[in-house]
Amino acid sequence: MNSTNTAVSRRDQILREAARLFAERGFHGVGVDEIGAAVGISGPGLYRHFAGKDAMLAELLVGISGRLLTAGKRRVAEASGPEAALDALIRGHIDFAIDDRPLITLHDRELDRLRESDRKLVRQLQRQYVEEWVAVVGRVHPGATEREVRAAVHGVFGLLNSTPHLGAQSSLPGRAEMSELLRRLALGALGALDSAADWRVTY
């Protein structure tokens, strides 16, 4: 029996628990013994599956960055026009933010703990993903300058990635409702780019 026979392989199990722990207490705040304990083995046992603690973080960050970019490109390519592409990008990002909270958190928090080469790779994937957004948003809101669009896109990322901060409280909307709300908020924020040309002249 090879490892892919099990529903989730031990590797994947380790990655998921590591992501959760890293997101909760930070990369340096989690020991290998704790990661091992989370999957029911000892700390050193992890080294049968990963070269080291760094390798786990690297695989997590490269993975999420790559999946975000791939899904984003696909959605834009399949969209019928700029507005549809933007909506698809927003919906896709929201799905990631809600379903992979720990990864979204790590993604912009622990990047600097990576080896140089891994960090460059992740940054490159992130940059391409941002460019995808900037291109689409620029077409939907042609009145805004590229600098404005770029800053707005980062702001919208911050908005959409805010879900992890509200730890599953009962006083919050459910998944579907939250998803729709975030989509509205994002579209509302980007809508402000249209009136940008008006107030820009006041400076």
Next chain:
Amino acid sequence: MNSTNTAVSRRDQILREAARLFAERGFHGVGVDEIGAAVGISGPGLYRHFAGKDAMLAELLVGISGRLLTAGKRRVAEASGPEAALDALIRGHIDFAIDDRPLITLHDRELDRLRESDRKLVRQLQRQYVEEWVAVVGRVHPGATEREVRAAVHGVFGLLNSTPHLGAQSSLPGRAEMSELLRRLALGALGALDSAADWRVTY
């Protein structure tokens, strides 16, 4: 000569450098020797000014949380109405986000590294600050449910706090322009709450 005679006391100098380093590499990723080196003294020399590394982080987080809350309350109290109060809250938060980037970063990233008592205090201050916003936003957008308002406020925080992520690149707006853009984006996002009642029935 007491310590307040100098423009910035050694304590404040240490706090500023520690904030920068913690934000860059994480609390656990920075050693006391590095903090000391950043202000031109040895690591152990820091213990003449602080009880320990933890105490520095605690003072930073309690300080920023308290100042955010104090400034927020003052601005709301001085505002002529809900719309003016909201605008004042947004402008105030943007000032913090732009001027105290490292602190804003630490503020929602390293909270869990605090001792129980300090953490409770910071959380309480943060909660009060959120409540200030929720109350004002709720009055400006009475059609939205409180859960929606709460989630939206957190989203707007994420939006406004996104500035630190874009390390001072030349392709970004200047301070005044960025501030105005963020304000527009935030107002645009919250504006989406008005139409919330419309699409909510579709579920």
Next chain:
DNA sequence: TGAGGATGTTAGCGAGCGTTAACTGATGAC
């Protein structure tokens, strides 16, 4: 059957880190 690989275990090494101890020089008070 039994060799070998996969997947664990425990013991322990070596480095790094926060912290303390002991000491030193400068400065201001009386």
Next chain:
DNA sequence: GTCATCAGTTAACGCTCGCTAACATCCTCA
């Protein structure tokens, strides 16, 4: 002039942590 205090130094302790070594167990398959 002496003495206390402040603000710094270096040395070193003790603990934690990532990782390796050596050994154990089970499963597979020729």
